[in-house]
Amino acid sequence: QKEVEQNSGPLSVPEGAIASLNCTYSDRGSQSFFWYRQYSGKSPELIMSIYSNGDKEDGRFTAQLNKASQYVSLLIRDSQPSDSATYLCAVNRGYSSASKIIFGSGTRLSIRP
Amino acid sequence: KAGVTQTPRYLIKTRGQQVTLSCSPISGHRSVSWYQQTPGQGLQFLFEYFSETQRNKGNFPGRFSGRQFSNSRSEMNVSTLELGDSALYLCASIPSPGSYEQYFGPGTRLTVT
Numbered sequence: 001q002k003e004v005e006q007n008s009g010p011l012s013v014p015e016g017a018i019a020s021l022n023c024t025y026s027d028r029g030s031q032s033f034f035w036y037r038q039y040s041g042k043s044p045e046l047i048m049s050i051y052s053n054g055d056k057e058d059g060r061f062t063a064q065l066n067k068a069s070q071y072v073s074l075l076i077r078d079s080q081p082s083d084s085a086t087y088l089c090a091v092n093r094g095y096s097s098a099s100k101i102i103f104g105s106g107t108r109l110s111i112r113p
Numbered sequence: 114k115a116g117v118t119q120t121p122r123y124l125i126k127t128r129g130q131q132v133t134l135s136c137s138p139i140s141g142h143r144s145v146s147w148y149q150q151t152p153g154q155g156l157q158f159l160f161e162y163f164s165e166t167q168r169n170k171g172n173f174p175g176r177f178s179g180r181q182f183s184n185s186r187s188e189m190n191v192s193t194l195e196l197g198d199s200a201l202y203l204c205a206s207i208p209s210p211g212s213y214e215q216y217f218g219p220g221t222r223l224t225v226t
Binding site: 034043098100101 | 152155171215
């Protein structure tokens with residue numbers, strides 16, 4: 001079992017709809033969770049971080065965390081073609097070091113006009 | 114605030130050569146982490162530096178080394194290059210060791226022939 005799992009996609013969503021991206025993790029002691037967006041040929045860009053159970057909203061993005069079920073999700077409302085990218089989930093297993101941050105392999109999202 | 118800068122952006126080297134990559138973090142950030150990204154392995158942690166000290170190193174051979182200078186700029190070196198070292202090398206700037214919101218630079222694309 002991978003430490004951080006994401007469906008590789010591609011996930012195809014019509015423009016204007018809600019895109020839902022999911023991530024599960026294996027270490028129950030994980031403390032903080034991040035979503036990065038990576039356009040093809042570019043570097044990852046941090047778009048959301050979440051530290052406690054529940055929802056966190058930022059513009060069209062909502063991150064949801066459920067530690068009991070060990071999953072974190074990202075919702076993108078009113079999806080735009082510019083949202084087409086790979087979304088990486090990152091999980092911090094501990095407090096002490098960046099070495100404890102594990103990245104998932106990413107979900108490719110495609111927004112169709 | 115200026116972002117993370119990495120130089121060079123692209124490199125082509127031949128097997129057996131060595132290479133040095135440079136990273137300047139966001140002003141005021143004193144921690145830097147390095148990652149290797151390949152299509153097959155995803156993002157893999159290389160090193161983390163804080164105040165000129167290596168805090169952790171990932172599971173990479175000794176051919177991979179790094180350092181950080183007093184102005185927080187960091188370099189990584191790969192000696193005796195192998196074809197499998199072809200990858201996107203990413204540097205991330207971290208506000209402080211206790212914060213794991215990493216801000217990535219544009220990366221250096223290394224091709225080994």
